[in-house]
Amino acid sequence: MPAAHATFGLAPAVRTGGVLANGVHQLHRDFMDFVVDGHPLLHQLSDLDAVSPLASDVPPAIFVTHVRRLLLEAAPPLPDNRYVIYGCPECEGLECGAVTAVIEQQDTDIVWRDFAWQTTETLDFDRDGYHGIGPFRFDAAQYRAELSRLLPPEDAPEGTAPLLRRRVLLIGSRVAVLAKLAAALRTINIGAEIAADADRVPPTEIRTYTTVLFGASIAEHEKEAVRAAFDRAGAEPVYLDGLTPIIPVLVAQIENALDQSPPEQRRLVRLVAADDEAGVEVTSACRVQLYAYRQDRLHRTHAELVFEDLLEPGKHRIPLNERATRGQSYIVARTLGSVLVTPMAR
Structure with a gap:
C-alpha cells in the first residue's frame, strides 16, 4: 500500500535578530518556512537556529534558483540528489551546517526523504541522519502549485521575485x-x-x-x-x-512587530511578568531565554540573562532574580524564531 500523502505549504517565518545582553548582534532574517500537515517543519528540528533557502534578502535571481531547485527544475546543489532545506542564518555556508534531504519524483508524487545534518559534500547518514523525520510524500500537483506562487509573473523581468x-x-x-x-x-x-x-x-x-x-x-x-x-x-x-529608551527592548518590540508568521505557527505565544515572576507559553519544545533590562537613576542600562532552558510545550511559571528586576524593568523572551517583550508589573 502506498504511503499516505502529507500536505505541503509555505508560511512566512522569521529568525529574530537582536542586540543581546552580552553585546552580540544577531541578524534578522525573513524567510518562507515549509509547513507539513499544518505544522512548521523547522519545529521538528528542536533548538535549531536556521532558515530555509527561501529568504527575502537573497538576490532575486538566487531566490528564483532556490525555488526552481525545490521544483526539481534545476540541478541539486549537493551530490546524491540532496537539497538544502535549512541553513545557517548568518552566512548560509555549508561549513556552518545545514539540514539536507533527498528530493525526488516518484510517479505523481514528490518525496522528501533521508533528512540529515551536513557540513561537507560527503555524508555519513548513519551518524548524521535525522532518523525520526520523514519521509514525506506530497502530491506533485499541490506541491508545485504552492512553490510556484513564489515565482515572478510571466511579464516580470527575468530573475525577479516578490520579496518580503x-x-x-x-x-x-x-x-x-x-x-x-x-x-x-x-x-x-x-x-x-x-x-x-x-x-x-x-x-x-x-x-x-x-x-x-x-x-x-x-x-x-x-x-x-x-x-x-x-x-x-x-x-x-x-x-x-x-x-x-533602552535600545535592546525597543529592538525586541520591533522584531515582534515584524514577525509575519501565522500566530498558530509560532513557538513563543505568551509572556507576562509580575512580582518577580514570568509566565511563558510555548507551542513546541524549544530553548527559551529571558533577559531583564532596567535603567538606574543615572539612566545607565543594566541587562541580565535571568533564565535559559529547554521548555516543553505548555505554560510555565518562572521565578526571576529580584535584584535584576527592581524598579521599572522589562522582560524580553527569546526563542530561535520568536521574541516577546513586556514591562514588569508590580
Missing part, C-alpha cells in the same frame, strides 16, 4: 535615542529611518514601511497625523509606542 519588506520608520524628537536605535536595527539587517513626522515622506516611500515606532515625546495628535499620512498612501503598518 522590513523597513521601520522611527518618529520622534529624541534624536540621540532614535539614532542609536536606527544603528542597532541596521546592524542586524533591518532598514530604519528617522523623521519628525510623515508629512514630507512621499507616498511611494511610505508604502515601503511595515512598522512605525513612536518615541515617548510624540503627542497623540502627532500620531494621528502620521496615521493619516499612511492612510492616504494606502499603507497599513504596525504602529508601536516605544516602551522605554
Whole structure:
C-alpha cells in the first residue's frame, strides 16, 4: 500500500535578530518556512537556529534558483540528489551546517526523504541522519502549485521575485535615542529611518514601511497625523509606542512587530511578568531565554540573562532574580524564531 500523502505549504517565518545582553548582534532574517500537515517543519528540528533557502534578502535571481531547485527544475546543489532545506542564518555556508534531504519524483508524487545534518559534500547518514523525520510524500500537483506562487509573473523581468519588506520608520524628537536605535536595527539587517513626522515622506516611500515606532515625546495628535499620512498612501503598518529608551527592548518590540508568521505557527505565544515572576507559553519544545533590562537613576542600562532552558510545550511559571528586576524593568523572551517583550508589573 502506498504511503499516505502529507500536505505541503509555505508560511512566512522569521529568525529574530537582536542586540543581546552580552553585546552580540544577531541578524534578522525573513524567510518562507515549509509547513507539513499544518505544522512548521523547522519545529521538528528542536533548538535549531536556521532558515530555509527561501529568504527575502537573497538576490532575486538566487531566490528564483532556490525555488526552481525545490521544483526539481534545476540541478541539486549537493551530490546524491540532496537539497538544502535549512541553513545557517548568518552566512548560509555549508561549513556552518545545514539540514539536507533527498528530493525526488516518484510517479505523481514528490518525496522528501533521508533528512540529515551536513557540513561537507560527503555524508555519513548513519551518524548524521535525522532518523525520526520523514519521509514525506506530497502530491506533485499541490506541491508545485504552492512553490510556484513564489515565482515572478510571466511579464516580470527575468530573475525577479516578490520579496518580503522590513523597513521601520522611527518618529520622534529624541534624536540621540532614535539614532542609536536606527544603528542597532541596521546592524542586524533591518532598514530604519528617522523623521519628525510623515508629512514630507512621499507616498511611494511610505508604502515601503511595515512598522512605525513612536518615541515617548510624540503627542497623540502627532500620531494621528502620521496615521493619516499612511492612510492616504494606502499603507497599513504596525504602529508601536516605544516602551522605554533602552535600545535592546525597543529592538525586541520591533522584531515582534515584524514577525509575519501565522500566530498558530509560532513557538513563543505568551509572556507576562509580575512580582518577580514570568509566565511563558510555548507551542513546541524549544530553548527559551529571558533577559531583564532596567535603567538606574543615572539612566545607565543594566541587562541580565535571568533564565535559559529547554521548555516543553505548555505554560510555565518562572521565578526571576529580584535584584535584576527592581524598579521599572522589562522582560524580553527569546526563542530561535520568536521574541516577546513586556514591562514588569508590580
